[in-house]
Each structure stands twice: as C-alpha cells, then as structure tokens.
Amino acid sequence: MSQAQATAFIRALAAANPSPRTELEYRDPFTLLVAVVLSAQTTDAAVNRATPALFAAAPTPAAMAALGEDGIAPYIRSIGLWQAKARNVAALSRLLVERHGGEVPRDREALEALPGVGRKTANVVLNVAFGESTMAVDTHIFRLGNRTGLAPGRTPREVEDMLVRRCPPELLRDAHHWLILHGRHVCKARMPECWRCVARAHCNHPDKAPLPPGR
Structure with a gap:
C-alpha cells in the first residue's frame, strides 16, 4: 500500500x-490499567462483565493490593487465564502503592516494569488515560x-x-x-x-x- x-x-x-473510544469500561487510569491487563487473550465484553463487581470491591491500588490474589480470583474466574491475571493484578497494585504513591505512572518504562504489562498495554494506558499519540x-x-x-x-x-x-x-x-x-x-x-x-x-x-x- x-x-x-x-x-x-x-x-x-x-x-x-x-x-x-475504547470498548473497555473504566473509571480512571488504575481501573483502565487493570481492565487492559485482564483483556489479554479474551474479549472486552467478557472483561466488562467481570470488572464492575471487582472495581466496586477494590477501586484503588491499595484496596486491590489488600484484596490480594485470592481475593481477586473469584471476580475474574469467567475470564481466560484468570489465575495468572489475578496474580499480576495483585502484584502490580502492590508496586503502584510501593513505588508510585498509588498512582499509575505516565512513563512507558515504569508501566512496562509492572507485572502483566507489556508494550501494547502500556500504549493503551498512555493513549487512553494520558492522551499520548501511541x-x-x-x-x-x-x-x-x-x-x-x-x-x-x-x-x-x-x-x-x-x-x-x-x-x-x-x-x-x-x-x-x-x-x-x-x-x-x-x-x-x-x-x-x-x-x-x-x-x-x-x-x-x-x-x-x-x-x-x-x-
């Protein structure tokens, strides 16, 4: 072409x-980040069915970290690869609290250092949450x-x-x-x-x- x-x-x-606009449902950069991590190898529709209850129970990185892998798992069992995703969401939430003051960083390197976050996920967050042309x-x-x-x-x-x-x-x-x-x-x-x-x-x-x- x-x-x-x-x-x-x-x-x-x-x-x-x-x-x-993205078809993922989210409230803020954190819930967007989690939704994108959960969407790997599954549909946005499946993620959107699972996340309202999860985000109601744990709307912040601190709350999600406190929920932990075992607490996250029941909310996302309908999603493919839910065990690994529960582990990653719990771990990235802890790192957001420990390294970034509970905020999602507006930095590719910092985003890609989070569990479950690769280049594609970082690009989505930078674009949708922070308005960058990725x-x-x-x-x-x-x-x-x-x-x-x-x-x-x-x-x-x-x-x-x-x-x-x-x-x-x-x-x-x-x-x-x-x-x-x-x-x-x-x-x-x-x-x-x-x-x-x-x-x-x-x-x-x-x-x-x-x-x-x-x-």
Whole structure:
C-alpha cells in the first residue's frame, strides 16, 4: 500500500467514526490499567462483565493490593487465564502503592516494569488515560495491517512502527481505536465483511469478500 493509500484508508475510518473510544469500561487510569491487563487473550465484553463487581470491591491500588490474589480470583474466574491475571493484578497494585504513591505512572518504562504489562498495554494506558499519540497493536491491528497492506510486518512492533510512520500525525492519537474497532467488527479474522468496509477502495487485500447471498 502506498503512503497515499494508507492516508486515505485511515481518513476513511476517521470520517466514519469521528469520536472513537475504547470498548473497555473504566473509571480512571488504575481501573483502565487493570481492565487492559485482564483483556489479554479474551474479549472486552467478557472483561466488562467481570470488572464492575471487582472495581466496586477494590477501586484503588491499595484496596486491590489488600484484596490480594485470592481475593481477586473469584471476580475474574469467567475470564481466560484468570489465575495468572489475578496474580499480576495483585502484584502490580502492590508496586503502584510501593513505588508510585498509588498512582499509575505516565512513563512507558515504569508501566512496562509492572507485572502483566507489556508494550501494547502500556500504549493503551498512555493513549487512553494520558492522551499520548501511541499505537497499541493487538491481534486485530496486526492482522489488519498485514491483510490490507496498510502496515505489513512480521512482529507487532514492526506493524506499530510502520503505522506510526504512515498515519497522519493529527490522527495518530485516535488511529489505534479506529483500527482495533475495524478489525474487531468489520475486518474480522475468519470472514472479513468487506462489503461494510468504508476503506475498501484503498485496501490491497486480494480476496475481498463479496456481499453474502440474501443481503
């Protein structure tokens, strides 16, 4: 995909959804951080069903640390990998209290030093909680970048770096929302709904799905 195509692709998504937002439900940077950690390899909808009761019981890092791994676990058993996630949420909450005064740091290195927090999670928190122009590459964006030709890469970091280079700077802050939502709801893994794609004219995917019979 050429730079002109890439710009047109992203602008088409922007025009269709001028005010995108994460589908995770949260109250503040801490609850956002926990929700993103819990969302690894599971759906935002599943996380949103579990977190209201968890956040009511432990709305702050201190309260979550006091709840501990065993106290967190019953709230998130419906989520994949819940044992490891309970352990990570308890540990990162303790570190937020011990190292950061109970606040979520606005610093990539400090965020990535927390248990269960990798580059993608740090990018989401920096973007959504603190308004920074980061690109969080999840499985949806990785697939979309390679499928469409928008940002082909062998690793999430390669896709991220190319998207950052190709995205118009004024759109970068919201671009990961547009791309995640597009990958989740339109450019799906098994059957992309190309007939619904507002950026279809700019996409280089060679096997665009036709309109299903009866539609």
